[in-house]
Amino acid sequence: MLKDFRLEWRQRAALNGMLLYVGSTVFVCFLSFSLKGGTPPAPAWNALFWIILLFSAVNAVAKGFLQESRGRMLYYYTLVPPQAVILAKIAYNAVLLLGLAMVGLGLYLVVLGNPVQDPTLFVGNVALGALGFASTLTLVSGIAAKATNSNTLMVVLGFPLMIPMLLLLIKVSKNALDGLEFEASQSSLLTLVALNLIVGAVSYLLFPFLWRS
DSSP states (O other): OHHHHHHHHHTHHHHHHHHHHHHHHHHHHHHHHHTTTSOOOHHHHHHHHHHHHHHHHHHHHTHHHHTSOHHHHHHHHHHSOHHHHHHHHHHHHHHHHHHHHHHHHHHHHHHHOOOOSOHHHHHHHHHHHHHHHHHHHHHHHHHHTTSSSHHHHHHHHHHHHHHHHHHHHHHHHHHHHHTOOTHHHHHHHHHHHHHHHHHHHHHHHHHHHHHHO
8 A cells, every 4th residue: 555655646647637537527517507507406416426436436446457567566476465465455546536535525515515414424425435436446457457458348347347336326325415314325325335345355355366367
């Protein structure tokens, strides 16, 4: 994780590019709805937020393994077990996505208004989403890095895996916007936690075989 943070700090252009992407997409949404003379309705507000966060996650996590050369991966192989590599990548990407999500949410609330009636549930759901996106896309990035056309393969593999999680996240966020009781979102939240644990366990068990290939 420390290595990834140092690389990210040295290559600040990539981080600035991600922040610029989030800010520009939020501003485009603001321009689109300001022409109609108001803020977007709650369902559109919710859907646009998760679309922005999803594409930001793909752009941020894609470089996790794709930027690692084969020689560097062989060097890692002599230093640490593969489980440590995949868990560190997931943890780093989760912290990065959580930071991007909070920045994006802050801009979104300032520019497009705040229809959220249960902020605690909404922020907790965003944190679960960032962790889920990080774990899923990190594993997919590791698989795609072994292929020749890795960027295309990551998109093809990643989006079908993200759809069930995205549907649950949108559902819980809609409940937070409507101010429903926590019990209405409890089963969806438990399913999200279970999905995150399953993806983490699968990554931990299968990545050693992927790394040796």
